[in-house]
Amino acid sequence: MRITAALATVVLALWPGPGPGPAQAEAEAEGVRFAAPGGADGACVDAPLEFTFPARPAPGTAGVIEVRRADGSLADRVEAATAKADRKNIGQAVSDTGLPHDFSYESIMVEGRTARVHLHRQLDYGQDYTVTVDPGVFPGYSGSWRFSTRKQAPRQPRHLTVAAAGTGDFCTVQGAVDAVPLGNTRPVTIDVRPGVYTEIVYVREDRPHITVRGAGAGRTVIRYANNDLRNGDAALRESGGPADVCPRRVLETSDVHNCWRAMFGVDAADFRLSDLTLHNTTPSGGSQAEAFRGNNERIALDRVDLRSQQDTLRLQGKGFVSRSRISGQVDFVWGTGTVFIQDSVLESTGPGYISQSRNDATRPGTVFVRTRLTRAPGVPDGSVVLSRSAVWRFTHSQTVFIDTVMDAHISLKGWLIDPDDCAKAPDLAFWEYGSADPAGRPIDVSQRLACSRQLTAAEAERWSDPEFVLGGWDPEKKG
Known part of the structure; x- marks a missing residue:
């Protein structure tokens, strides 16, 4: 025809x-x-x-x-x-x-x-x-x-709406983000109505103070198959070269091009995301593929569902995650930042590693409080570790699990370091407190990595305070 x-x-x-x-x-x-x-x-x-x-x-x-x-x-x-x-x-x-x-x-x-x-x-x-x-x-x-096209731009730039069907100010999330002026100094809320939005989203450093709010995880879905092979180091070494290096690089030898591979990437401070699903649809084995990457101070996620296979959530600077679900297989919570994650579910979709913290001696790493570690059907017992670190390079890696419910897919050793020699990891901080199985029984930690540590009750209470971990920032403070 x-x-x-x-x-x-x-x-x-x-x-x-x-x-x-x-x-x-x-x-x-x-x-x-x-x-x-x-x-x-x-x-x-x-x-x-x-x-x-x-x-x-x-x-x-x-x-x-x-x-x-x-x-x-x-x-x-x-x-x-x-x-x-x-x-x-x-x-x-x-x-x-x-x-x-x-x-x-x-x-x-x-x-x-x-x-x-x-x-x-x-x-x-x-x-x-x-x-x-x-x-x-x-x-x-x-x-x-x-x-x-419609006659004029929205008249209320501090409150924008997105609807794929065209009933909002914009049809894409990126369209609304682009409407926020460069050098923005005032809070802007972007409400994203129910629907599926197939797009890469990027927020540059000079667009701070943005809140992106969906209609509920599963109702508002942003998705794309962005990854390292499409936009990261693997793709840009040959085509981009030095001209495309990442802004706000933390690790000079690692963060050359990998900022571009996230499905939803944020280089701006004071960013909030809530009530939606971010799904990096890159299949298993398709290389590193963040669903969300936040690379600045005071980035908060609440009631979000983050899905990918490798490197699902990457936070640098200071980040806070609450009442959310994060799914993945390899290092699906990672980064160089100080991160506090509470009251959330971490689902392993295959054998692998939940987290990898690359913090240095100047800042804490990642702290998980009251989380549940679950697994997808078919993930074997003992096939997942809580965190791993290349201690020859990241000498002060810190990961803390407090009052965690763990299914049997978590290995008895619990942690992994490279090289596997605690004598070479004197500054490692792999800590744990109050771990229990789904029935509420205490986990047997007698076979944990020798240089990991069980916290005291007083230490656990201190590290359960997000304001303490995040250096004075209280992400739950109203107003």
């Missing part, structure tokens, strides 16, 4: 009944429906363009999609040949050298019968556009459509 209509003018399909609904600009030509999500006032400037086919389309490797303004000038161009590994700047990212950093991403993504085209940049407000699709992009189909 081939679309032969020269132009299908977009109409607005409004949701019946009072109040806002999932209105969007849409048009259909010979069985293929085009949509630019938005409301009655026009399409979102940040929305992916959607093409829904009678059957699942098979993207081609030739041809282009062009978006042109009313005066005929080119606004964007997506080439089918490079769609799987396209490049664009996300969040106005800038490397440590001051040069813009472009992320690798997929500009054409197919799910079911719908193909979404993710443009390289936001469109302009109050503009009429024409979209033209060459026949090689989706073999057997071609066509042209028109749509208009």
